[in-house]
Amino acid sequence: MQKIWILVILAIFIQEPASTDAAIFQIRHFNLNLLIINLIWVGATLFDIWFGYSLGKFIQKRFKGTSFDSWSFRWAVRIENFIGKKGEKFALILLGIINFPYLNSFFASWLKIPFKNVLLLIFVGDLLYWLLAWCINISIRDFFVDPHTALYVVIGTGLVFSILAKTVMNRILKSKN
Numbered sequence: 001m002q003k004i005w006i007l008v009i010l011a012i013f014i015q016e017p018a019s020t021d022a023a024i025f026q027i028r029h030f031n032l033n034l035l036i037i038n039l040i041w042v043g044a045t046l047f048d049i050w051f052g053y054s055l056g057k058f059i060q061k062r063f064k065g066t067s068f069d070s071w072s073f074r075w076a077v078r079i080e081n082f083i084g085k086k087g088e089k090f091a092l093i094l095l096g097i098i099n100f101p102y103l104n105s106f107f108a109s110w111l112k113i114p115f116k117n118v119l120l121l122i123f124v125g126d127l128l129y130w131l132l133a134w135c136i137n138i139s140i141r142d143f144f145v146d147p148h149t150a151l152y153v154v155i156g157t158g159l160v161f162s163i164l165a166k167t168v169m170n171r172i173l174k175s176k177n
Contacts, residue, residue: 008027011023015044015045015100016100016162017159018155018158018162021133021136021158022151022158025150045123046123048100048101049122051102052102054109055109056110060072076110079107079111080111089121093128095107095122096124097125097126097129098165108122
């Protein structure tokens with residue numbers, strides 16, 4: 001049982017769709033305490049967002065005045081121009097759904113968005129993904145009687161979601177280049 005908890009906690013911190021879906025499957029299969037699981041998810045998500053944002057700010061200070069700094073600034077301006085001021089909120093929520101919280105907050109640290117807004121918006125997006133992952137997992141588990149087949153379908157669904165999300169991200173980032 002200890003190995004299951006370790007798997008679940010690692011998957012929740014990493015928040016990659018296939019491993020998260022597999023962790024949710026195991027949570028349901030072993031009837032783990034949902035309150036504890038959700039508290040771990042909240043803590044992990046908030047930590048991931050803080051860590052990514054802090055790392056981004058650290059790198060900005062560390063490389064100030066370098067070519068990396070000027071490239072990053074140009075990239076941030078391009079993204080801000082692409083999404084606009086009102087689109088920033090929607091974009092951060094959308095990124096929360098389709099990407100990792102630590103990467104989203106890392107990139108957001110270059111934008112002129114206060115940390116509390118970054119934290120809230122990415123958290124809302126991740127919460128939407130967390131709820132979606134649970135709904136998909138419950139639906140698949142109820143549809144497939146065999147637990148092994150259900151686990152493979154759950155992991156496959158996570159992989160497909162991950163591939164689609166990365167495709168969307170690539171299209172968004174390439175559309176303005």
